[in-house]
Amino acid sequence: MxxxxxxxxxxxxxxxxxxxxxxxxxxxxxxxxxxxxxxxxxxxxxxxxxxxxxxxxxxxxxxxxxxxxxxxxxxxxxxxxxxxxxxxxxxxxxxxxxxxxxxxxxxxxxxxxxxxxxxxxxxxxxxxxxxxxxxxxxxxxxxxxxxxxxxxxxxxxxxxxxxxxxxxxxxxxxxxxxxxxxxxxxxxxxxxxxxxxxxxxxxxxxxxxARYRSPRSSVATSRIDAVLLHPVWGALVFLAVMFCFFQVIFTVAAPIQDAIQAVFDHWGEVAANTLGSGFLADFVGTALIGGVGGVLVFLPQILLLYLMISVLESVGYMSRAAFLMDRIMARSGLDGRAFVAMLSSTACAVPGIMATRTMPSSRDRIATIMSAPLMTCSARLPVYLLLISLLVPAEARLGPFSMQGAALFGMYLLGGLASLVVARVFKATLLRHGALPFYLEMPPYRLPTPRGILRAVWTPVWMFLRKVGTIILVVTAVLWVLINFPARDAETAHMDEAQAQSYVMENSFAGAAGKAVEPVFEPLGFDWRVDIGLIASFAAREVFVSTMGQVAAAEDPEDPGAALQQLTYTHGPHQGEPMFTPPTIVALMIFFAFAMQCVSTLATMRRETNSWKWPAIAVAYMFVLAYGAAWIGHEITAAVTR
Structure with a gap:
């Protein structure tokens, strides 16, 4: 040449x-x-x-x-x-x-x-x-x-x-x-x-x-792949890796989480001592420090999540997992390419949906886009961690394993199975045919470099921090205003602080919104206070955590953590009974597992499909699925715990 x-x-x-x-x-x-x-x-x-x-x-x-x-x-x-x-x-x-x-x-x-x-x-x-x-x-x-x-x-x-x-x-x-x-x-x-x-x-x-001499096949790689790519042993290893994955999230992160909580508690005390009482002090302490801190306290778990995903990807295991999952994905009408997109969705549905661009079949691509939001993303993680801590005692163990970690693994497994079933339904109805041959390269096993791991972890963690500092901060601040206004000084003059804040919240703008939708969610065991959190979570799921923090602070400003566990129904047939019972908690977890509560995901679906048709279908089917599954979960748990 x-x-x-x-x-x-x-x-x-x-x-x-x-x-x-x-x-x-x-x-x-x-x-x-x-x-x-x-x-x-x-x-x-x-x-x-x-x-x-x-x-x-x-x-x-x-x-x-x-x-x-x-x-x-x-x-x-x-x-x-x-x-x-x-x-x-x-x-x-x-x-x-x-x-x-x-x-x-x-x-x-x-x-x-x-x-x-x-x-x-x-x-x-x-x-x-x-x-x-x-x-x-x-x-x-x-x-x-x-x-x-x-x-x-x-x-x-x-x-x-x-x-x-x-x-x-x-x-x-x-x-x-x-x-x-x-x-x-x-x-x-x-x-x-x-x-x-x-x-x-x-x-x-x-x-x-070039006098090129091909490299020998790696004996070590061949031996490892004989296990990891085996249809039985490989699947067992995959499940074991994922199970340990979620055990680590609970056990390793707990001490760091406690330290972060202590820091925000201290800042809350400093704000109270500096600003005294009144609206400004309550806004800074509850909405800003309490709201943002209530979400940031889960940063260790999110960091660990991305760290472990990055390590598994860097060593070459994720490609093996995609190959292994191709057999399972085939039952949903998809292939291993869809697994890569769905795996990306465990961090966030937005990059997961964007990852479908590598799929040559447009029908497979849309089926994956429609099912990827069901994968458990990092935005659901703070909600799950809060609800699991209310449902499962920290000391509960099965041998050496934490039951809280097992419950979190179960929620991730639920999201994965649901996404496969939904993909199968779409491929069998609206999106028939369109399958193309699947080609996947197996990279050699490599030791990850600290620089590469840090870069892979920092980008999504920074996105989470930016989300906390923008969307979550703004929504939390707006919620504080809606929970505390209109002011009720005349009606609360004779009440103590806890009674006054509870009365103001019940008669606030947010309280009115929660009561307006209460009949819809009452069969799931949710009262108007939980409904406030549900409404807010449609902007960002993590806001549910900060909203519940504000609700608890209104009930007992001195000990919001204990107040959340002791919330009781304010009216209806269960008035005075504890609200966060196992049936209600299970229903909440299932609802968050299936509901479409992410504006960014909807916008991405609109861009990727170039139509509002598919986002509208996603919102509708996911709400029906979330509501129906949450009601079933509530009824079964109630029957078991009677």
Whole structure:
């Protein structure tokens, strides 16, 4: 293959930085390389007019700054999914308000070079200035493989450098290469890429020129996979991993949670001593410190959740879980690609729904979008932790295992099973057919790097903190106003503090709203105070926790925690009886498991399906499912506990 000389393929970059697109297949180390090159200067967002995420950052080189765009991973430039559509549109400059990149940096996994060269051939055929980065070279040589980088560069007709991205090795060579992006060559003779036989022959000739020796299969990987991918043993290991997963969330996080609670209690006392009594003191202590603190106290559990997911993904286990779950997903009419999206939904339904862009079948994609919100997300976690602590004593154990952890595992399992059933229903009714072959690459097992783990954990945790500081803070503040107004000074003048606050809440704007919907939820055991929390939770599920905190504070300002457990019905046939009984708690947990209580999820569904039809169907079916299942759970628990 011949190519332009350094002066003939120059990129015109006068007046702006050079734009380089990072192209590669999934699991090649492309994103690790991008993160190393751009560091904290990287920003994530959607393409203009397109709901596909891209990351863009600035890489500093000795020749100046270079803008690098990390494209979604793709196996081919012949689009089979929305993500791959956008990759091709970006490379050819067909996206709204976007120009084609000045140059392409193709990332290839040296341990699977045959497959990587197929994508490289398509990239070279675009006729853009191109260079190649080889990753995993340490693994290639550790497993007895080898290649001649100079020979590979000659055969491709473009510069080639090698790196170990996740370890930071070879990064300076890549930076130096990026600094020369304006003079990368363009292939004069494009390799064959649309004829399978000719492409295979070209790839073999390139491998021969590079004196490529394939790596040996890893004996350790084969032995581990024989267990983890076994239809029986693999499933048992998966369940054991998930069970231990939730045990850790309760047992390890508890001491940290107590420490955070103590800090917010102290700040509440400081606010009370500084501001005295009155509306301002109550607003700061109850709405701001109490409301936000009531949600932030669950930060340790959320951090642990993301930490464990990140570790399992980094070591290569999640791909095995997806392969294993493909057999189970098939019963719902989906495949392992849907499992990846649903697994992402355990953090948040929004990225889970966005992950469906990798699915080539539009019907499978919509079925997954409609069922993904049923997966237990981190927004439900604070609610579950609060309700489980009311239902199951902390000292309750089954041998060495915490029953609270087992209950949390059960809620996650319930969400997963419900999502599979719902997907099966949609695939059998509104979304028949549309299945395509499922291809999944098994990455080798790797030790995670602290830098990669910290980056993977920090992003979602920061999103949670930002949500607490914006949506939850605002909703909590508004709720405080609705709970405390209109003022009832004349009626409460003769009452003590607890009686006065309880009377004000019952006759407040929020109290009126709760009583208005009380007949709807009365069969589930919810009274008007719980209904206030339900209404507020449709903005963000976590607000239910802070709302119950405000309700409890109104009942007993001195000891809100005890007040919540001792709440009684204020009227009706059960007046004076405890409200948070096992049937009511079970009904609440089931309702939160199935109800659509996330505005962000609805907005994402609207964008991804380009229609309000599917979000409307989701709201309707999830409310019916939540209400019906909660009523059944309430009645069964009441019968068992009589």
């Amino acid at each position: 011949s190519c332009h000389g350094p002066g003939e393929g120059d990129v015109a970059t006068l007046g702006r930085t050079t734009e380089v697109a990072l192209l590669g297949s999934p699991n090649t180390g492309k994103s690790s390389l991008f993160n190393r090159l751009t560091g904290l200067s990287a920003a994530t967002g959607n393409y203009p007019g397109v709901t596909v995420t891209r990351s863009r950052g600035t890489a500093r080189t000795s020749s100046g700054s270079v803008t690098v765009t990390d494209l979604p991973g793709t196996y081919s430039l012949e689009p089979a999914s929305p993500d791959e559509d956008v990759v091709l549109d970006h490379l050819t400059g067909r996206l709204e308000s976007e120009t084609a990149p000045d140059a392409l940096l193709v990332v290839m996994d040296s341990t699977t070079l045959y497959r990587s060269l197929a994508l490289c051939a398509e990239a070279l055929a675009l006729g853009r200035p191109t260079a190649v980065v080889l990753t995993m070279v340490d693994e290639l040589r550790a497993r007895g493989g080898d290649l001649d980088v100079t020979g590979l560069s000659r055969a491709l007709g473009v510069p080639v450098v090698e790196t170990v991205a996740h370890r930071g090795r070879g990064l300076e060579d890549v930076r130096e290469l990026l600094g020369e992006a304006a003079s990368w060559p363009v292939a004069l003779i494009a390799p064959p890429h649309d004829d399978a036989a000719q492409l295979s022959g070209w790839i073999r000739s390139v491998l021969d020129s």
